[in-house]
Amino acid sequence: MWTETRVTRTLGVRLPLVQGPFGGGMSSTKLAAAVSEAGGLGSFGANHLDGARIEATIRELHGLTSRPFSxxxxxxxxxxRELRPSPEEFQASVERLKPWFDELGVPLPAYPSAFAPDYEEQVEAVLAMRPAVFSFIFGVPSARILEACRARGIITVGTATHVAEGLALDQAGVDLIVASGSEAGGHRACFLRPVEEAPATTALVPQLVDQVRTPVIASGGIADGRSVAMALALGAEGVQVGTAFLACEESNASDAYRRALRNPEAARATTLTRVFSGRYARGIRNRFMKELTPQERDIPPYPIQNWLTQPMRQAASRQGREDLMSLWAGQNAPLIRHSRAAELVDFLEKDTTRVLGRLAAL
Structure with a gap:
């Protein structure tokens, strides 16, 4: 059976299916639990949370499901972490965003004490709460952190956008590697190679499978049985699905966001941009992208730009303003058909079995 792989055995799940984690508050405990209960691995993107809120989130997840989650x-x-703009630089960045803040009726941000939660505090919260799986992007945690996970029985899952990154994760001894192709929505988790060198899923997966000992999970453009079968044929032992789960009603995406994902014409127009967060991410092209992209070279890096635009993005979401929201989406968003997580998991299982059966009969 295609469902019996090293990924399912390592994770202790029925299906080699991982729900992609969403940062910036788009993840929900309800969605992660629903995917885990349906037989996959639910995930919660906690990058925006401090240690106390991560601990509370894990407690909540344990209350919703007894199955593994990430x-x-x-x-x-x-x-x-050392980035601190001068007052003049900060003010220039604020003034650049002022027209959209004014349009939304949002007060301009003041210089904060920190632009992002403390990473070490976040990790300590994860280690203390011992979820079944700790996944990460944009790099390889220190040997101390990985060893602490092994000592606590926490499975580690790293993300590679290039073969070089996969090799680094393999050498570090992570348990599973997500091969994230350029089709994937959201932030491009590059850390050893530039974004423009990141290959598509169909190129990345077979190269990585041939180079590493660690089981590989394919990510990017996975939306139906055809794409799952393709990933398996390329050597992956599991798949990660992001955008299709983001469109489900259990996620924290707003109604306006879901409408955009389900609009085939809009969802076909995805592009890479750093105007929202200071890091490149794939999303649906909208007015904010078009208007700020000419100044893209001038905007500050992550986490400064991400912190600056957060109030604007949240207000746009509340007001249903698709033109000013960060609408992260992968290139196969037009294939989205399901509204509930359990239904999507069931569809992916049955559709993959159907596709593989048809191929076997040729």
Whole structure:
């Protein structure tokens, strides 16, 4: 059976299916629990939370499901935590965003004490709460952290957008590697190679499978049985699905966001941009992207730009303003058909079995 792989055995799940974690508050405990209960691995993107809120989230998840789930964090890039703009630089960045803040009726942000939660505090919360799985993007946690996970029985899952990154994760001894192709929605988790060098899923997966010992999970453009079968044929032992789960009613996506994902014409127009967060991410092209992209070279890096635009993005979501929201989406968003997580899991299982059966009969 296609469902019996090293991924399912490692994770202790019925299906080699991982729900992609969503940062910025788009994840929900309800969605993660629903996917886990249906036989996959539910995930919660906790990069925006401090340690106390991560602990509370894990407690809530344990109350919703007895099955394995994953908590996802971002590994800080070198020098990122030390970034502190001068007052003049900060003010220039605020003034750049002022027209959209004014349009939404949002007060301009003041200089904060910190631009992002403390990574070490986040990790300690994960270690203390011992979820079944700790996943991460944008790098490789320290040997100390990985060893602490092994000592606590926490499975580690890293993300690679390039073969070089997969090799680094393999050498570090992570349990599973997500091969994230350029089709994938959301932030491109590059950490050893530039975004423009990141290959598509169909190129990345077979190269990585041939180079590493660690089981590989394919991510990017996975939306139906055809794409799951393709990933398996390329050597992956599991798949990660993001955008299709984001469109489900259990996620924290707003109604306006879901409408955009379900609009085939809009969802076909995805592009990479760093105007929302300071890091490149794939999303549906909208007015904010078009208007700020000419100044893209001038905007500050993550986490500064991400912190600056957060109040604007939240207000746009509340007001149903698709034109000013960050609408992260993968290139196969037009294939979205399901509204509930359990139904999507069931469809992916049955459709993959159907496709593989048809191929076997040729």
């Amino acid at each position: 908590i996802n964090l971002w590994v800080p890039l070198e020098g990122e």
